[in-house]
Amino acid sequence: MGPFVKRQRVQSAIAGVICASASVFALSSPATADPNSVNPIPVLNGTHGVPVLHGRSQAVAQATGLLSANRTQDANVLGTDLGIMWDNGNGQVLTAFGDTAGLGLPNLLVGSLWSWRSNVLFRSGDRNLGDGMTFDSTPRDIVGQSKELVPSPKIPFVEISRIPTAGVAADGMQYMSMMSVKSWGDPGRWDTNYSSLVFSTDNGENWIEATETRRPPVGGNLNFQMGAFVKSGGYVYQYGTPPGRGGLVYLARVREPQMRDLRAYEYWDGGKWVRENPDVAAPVTFGGVGEISVQYNDYLGQYLMLTTDNRNSVVMRRASNPAGPWSPPEVLVDGNELPTMYGAYMHPWSSGPDLYFLTTVHSNYNVLLMHTSLG
Secondary structure (H helix, E strand, O other): OOOOOOOHHHHHHHHHHHHHHOOOOOOOOOOOOOOOOOOOOOOOOOOOOOOOOOOOEEEEEEOOOOOOOOOHHHHOOOEOOEEEEEEOOOOOEEEEEOOEEEOOOOOHHHOOOOEEEOOEEEEEOOOOHHHOOOOOEOOEOOOOOEOOOOOOOOEOOOEOEEEEEEEEEEOOEEEEEEEEEEEEOOOOOEEEEEEEEEEEOOOOOOOEEEEEEEEOOOHHHHHHOEEEEEEEOOEEEEEEEOOOOOEOOEEEEEEHHHOOOHHHOEEEOOOOEEEOOHHHOOOOOOOOEOOOEEEEEOOOOEEEEEEEOOOOOEEEEEEOOOOOOOOOOEEEEOOOOOOOEEEEEEOOOOEOOEEEEEEEEOOOOEEEEEEEEOO
């Protein structure tokens, strides 16, 4: 259990929210884009503990929410999604979550009865993942809840949310790539204003946007609205996808000290690296993907890419080099076994044949720690 301080205000209000929610919230549809139509209250959303799966992967524990040993409700995180993980270079894993439901003033403008934060972060030093992932701390705001790291106005068709999509420790700082969501669309579809980097010099407590890194959703920059980071040989490799699910994966790289200089980025055109021109980037995978994570795996001696496919199954691809060629997808979690699942983010401290990753179940709007064997 994470050492969160219990907050009686949150605990006493939960019962009232449960009663008020029963007649309002319905089960959400699979992989819907709009996160506001969710119900993170167990039983009322149909959740009855950690699911039992019979395929290649198993659910280890719920990482967030009222059914989690982390008691994230003590930081007013009743429901959240994603779970982008990276090693901070100093003995911790930082985990950034996306749109987060809590108690408080509702965001009626965007159709949500929950108090809404666009992005939150938790820290973990837990290396024994076989029984779950324990969180140690979270940046908090003045009332003690897990704070929104990069504020978002949440105005429809201006900026409805600011969502983290990737994280990395580079050049002595923490970086996240974030997308400014303009509007939610049909399931799996949304429009962005831009993507950009934000950075922290105090282990994720406070974040500053590097506005000079904004990529508008036009031309080649459209293909870098979401993505993943990998460090190798002094470079940070940035895998990019268009906003939403079902797009292809593109690749750029930059020297660590130059991450905030878009002119220093090189783009893989399918045969060579081309500087400063995202329009030349060629797809490195074929077949549509959802949110992605990429890591080098010491046990296999290969790079791994996790994502979801058009059946909402978690799939894995392998490659010997960052640019590929990437193998055909292998199913880790079948979408029929875990409906409304999306996102698949690898834990950077996975070791040996044990691969751990986080995935979101939208029907209860919380995140599960998963395990699969690579042996």
